Amino acid sequence: MEIRVCCFVDGSYLDRSLRAACGRADVDLISVARWLADSRPNLRTYYYTAEAKQGPSYSQYEDRERVRKLAETTDYIQVRLGRVRGKAPRMKEKGVDVYLVVDLLTLGYSNAFDAAVILGGDEDYLNAIDTIKRLGKHVEVAGFVSSTSRKMKEVADRFRPLNAGMFGTDIAWLP
Secondary structure, three states, rough: OOOOEEEEEHHHHHHHHHHHOOOOEEEHHHHHHHHHHOOOOOEEEEEEEEEEOOOHHHHHHHHHHHHHHHHHOOOOOOOOEEEOOOOOOOOEEOOOOHHHHHHHOOOOOOOOOOOEEEOOOHHHHHHHHHHHHHOEEEEEEEEHHHHHHHHHHHHOOOEEOOOOHHOOOOEOOOO
């Protein structure tokens, strides 16, 4: 029996973690989705972010916009945009985690997937993960070891670690 996968990518987590580990964040989401699905049928990849506002670093703004705009035009990647509040350098995303949790629960209850793969390290997802597991679904968490909470690693059926060496080889950068 094939396991149907749905991938949920916390865009802010990915952006921050890539900048810390690799010094850049202009990642190819198609190759991220392919790596997350791990050769299994992928219903869709959801990418959660907020519309970037230009802050103190134009290159960071430009990278985020390139990733988001490419995702918006890619088949089977659905972009969910939250809001940005405040001004640089204290800008905060609002509603992004809620979008991820709502989609995870809605799709889980509608039996759209057998396994959810969450790329993110935020403990705000713990209760939703527990609920999905009680539905008999598998939940995998992917992330950098240093930026994924211990509880997220423990609650997942499988933790899939990312590291800087994977980018440019297993997972591509944007050209």
